Amino acid sequence: MNISRAATWVLSFLLVVGMTGCTGSDPAADKSERVQLEFWTINLKKNFSGYIEGAIQEYERNHPNVDIHWVDVPGADMTGKLFTALSSGSAPDLVNETSEGLSVLQGYHALRPISEVVAKEKMAPYIDGLVKSVTNRDGEVMAIPWYHAGPPIGLVNTELYEKAGLPSDKPAQTWDELFAYGKQIHQRLPHVYGSNDLPGLETFATEGLSILSADGKKAVFNSPRHIAFVEKFIQAYKDGAIAPGALVKDDRQLQQTIDNGLTAHVGLASSFQLNNIEKNAPNVLSKLKVVPPVTATGKVAVKDIQLFVIPKKAKHPKEAADFALYLTSPQKQLEFCKLVPIFPSTEDTLKDPFFTNFEVKTIQDHARKMMVTYAPHLTLTYMGHPKQKELREFYLEQIRAAILGKKTVKDALDTAVKHWNEALAKS
Numbered sequence: 001m002n003i004s005r006a007a008t009w010v011l012s013f014l015l016v017v018g019m020t021g022c023t024g025s026d027p028a029a030d031k032s033e034r035v036q037l038e039f040w041t042i043n044l045k046k047n048f049s050g051y052i053e054g055a056i057q058e059y060e061r062n063h064p065n066v067d068i069h070w071v072d073v074p075g076a077d078m079t080g081k082l083f084t085a086l087s088s089g090s091a092p093d094l095v096n097e098t099s100e101g102l103s104v105l106q107g108y109h110a111l112r113p114i115s116e117v118v119a120k121e122k123m124a125p126y127i128d129g130l131v132k133s134v135t136n137r138d139g140e141v142m143a144i145p146w147y148h149a150g151p152p153i154g155l156v157n158t159e160l161y162e163k164a165g166l167p168s169d170k171p172a173q174t175w176d177e178l179f180a181y182g183k184q185i186h187q188r189l190p191h192v193y194g195s196n197d198l199p200g201l202e203t204f205a206t207e208g209l210s211i212l213s214a215d216g217k218k219a220v221f222n223s224p225r226h227i228a229f230v231e232k233f234i235q236a237y238k239d240g241a242i243a244p245g246a247l248v249k250d251d252r253q254l255q256q257t258i259d260n261g262l263t264a265h266v267g268l269a270s271s272f273q274l275n276n277i278e279k280n281a282p283n284v285l286s287k288l289k290v291v292p293p294v295t296a297t298g299k300v301a302v303k304d305i306q307l308f309v310i311p312k313k314a315k316h317p318k319e320a321a322d323f324a325l326y327l328t329s330p331q332k333q334l335e336f337c338k339l340v341p342i343f344p345s346t347e348d349t350l351k352d353p354f355f356t357n358f359e360v361k362t363i364q365d366h367a368r369k370m371m372v373t374y375a376p377h378l379t380l381t382y383m384g385h386p387k388q389k390e391l392r393e394f395y396l397e398q399i400r401a402a403i404l405g406k407k408t409v410k411d412a413l414d415t416a417v418k419h420w421n422e423a424l425a426k427s
Contacts, residue, residue: 035066035319038092040082042306045072051339059326066319079104082311086110091313094320099134099304099382100389102143105311106136107386107427112310113140117321125330125346129299129379134307136384137216144324145345147336148305151374152202152268153367154291157284160264164188171265171291175207175232178267178294182241185264193256194241197267197294199233199399201381201392205301206268206294212424216384219420221395222413230402230409237403247400259284267294271367290366293374301379303392305345341368347376385427394419 044052056068071092073081079101085091097105105111113136115123123131123141130145158168164185172178175197182194197203201211204221207229213220220226236242243263245255256262258273259281266273277285293300308324310317326332330348337344338354349355355372358365385391395416402412 033065035316037066037068037094037316037319037323038071039068039094039320039323040071040073040078040092041096042073042075042078042098044096045070048336048339051336055327055332059323063319063322066323068323083110086311086313089313091311091315093310093314093316094324095309095311096146097143097307097309099143099307099380102134102307102309103382103384103388104386105309106142106384110312111142112312112314112317113142114144114310114321114324115139115141117310117317118144118325122325125348126328127345127347127376127378129377130305130345133380133382142384143307143309144321144328146306146308146328147333147342147344148302148378150271150343150368150371151300151302151378152293153271153370154293155258155266155269155273156289156291157258157261157264157287158289159287160185160189160192160261164192164264168289168291172267172294173292174296175203175229175267175294178265179232179236179239179241181265182236183239186240189264190240191262193243193263194236195263195266196243196246196251196254196257197233198242198246198396198403199230201395202268202301202303204229205299205379205381206297208297208299211381212383217424219417219424222410222417226413227409230399230413233399234403234409242403247403249396258288265291268300269293271364271371274364274367285363288363290363290370292370298374299377299379300374301381303381305380307345343371343375350375383424385423387423391420391423 041052052070056070060066060068075098078095078097082092082095082105118141126145131141134143134145135141154171156168156171161168165188166181166184172181178197179194186193204211204226209226209229210220212218233242237246243256248254258264258266259277261284274285277288308328310320314320328345330344330346333344333346333349334352334354336342337349344350350372360366360369382388383391398407398412398416401407402409407415
């Protein structure tokens with residue numbers, strides 16, 4: 001999403017909100033009237049029109065007073081297009097957004113809290129960590145989680161482990177262990193490094209370290225525990241347990257990777273890496289083994305998921321919420337997961353034999369099995385701030401400075417926290 005491009009729409013939207021107020025009407029209160037529900041999704045029409053249209057038809061059959069108009073929008077255009085609709089007074093009722101888009105919309109108070117129209121017990125089927133992640137500082141649930149790419153996995157190059165004298169059947173469970181393995185790998189195989197893992201925001205979840213205060217008003221990642229945790233990565237970089245090229249901003253430019261055999265493992269990997277390796281380095285793929293992600297707490301995090309939001313000016317918020325609950329129900333999510341390799345936001349979907357009882361033939365199957373294990377423990381590194389992307393990058397810039405020795409870890413984290421808190425105070 002282009003945040004700067006959305007800014008122009010934001011200004012006109014704010015003027016409209018100021019003139020028209022914040023309360024949404026609901027003409028559908030009289031059930032004798034037909035409800036014309038406008039529903040937006042991101043990039044689904046080309047490949048999944050059959051699924052979405054079938055779901056709409058099924059819902060309309062069971063709700064004869066509801067007509068659903070489906071609009072599919074390119075992902076990069078969604079947030080800006082929504083601001084345009086809001087400023088013109090023609091807001092859709094239900095919108096599929098990313099968590100980054102949610103952050104922008106929430107920051108400009110453009111959304112109706114889901115918890116205003118959905119009873120708390122109806123959110124029980126969803127993975128608790130995802131629901132908590134989209135709950136704002138006032139305790140309001142702002143979105144209904146939908147689908148995502150799945151939790152991270154761990155990867156090990158068994159050939160390099162064997163050459164370094166390490167047991168691939170006993171992978172690292174903690175960052176301390178991973179870095180000890182990485183140091184040994186680099187000592188035994190000087191041209192090979194441990195991994196490219198850095199202390200991003202997602203790694204804090206694996207240690208049970210908070211990013212924000214309980215009320216979401218302040219950044220808290222400069223505590224002594226956070227400092228000590230990041231210092232482990234500094235030492236790992238010095239020991240060769242983290243590769244020298246790990247500090248590039250674009251991970252597509254990494255110099256030493258598990259793909260080219262110059263790193264031996266990954267603590268937190270995305271499963272799509274396996275498809276890239278299969279395509280670009282098939283000789284390496286046969287040497288890899290899927291292992292549990294590195295986490296001391298059992299929790300893992302992702303930075304983005306797909307979800308549903310209801311604009312503040314939606315005409316039919318109750319009906320929109322009901323349709324969102326239907327689309328994200330365990331059964332409908334299961335149907336969608338059978339069409340595309342995604343993961344659901346409901347625990348019951350993960351308990352279906354489709355996820356628990358499948359034949360493991362390929363390394364991708366091993367990855368899927370591992371991801372099913374950790375999916376119920378998934379959380380989202382979401383801040384609810386319109387400049388979430390910039391705040392994330394500012395944090396990483398400070399981490400790079402600390403790893404390069406330009407700053408102490410304390411100075412780097414203090415600087416990042418100060419910057420974050422100044423931004424959070426304005427939201």
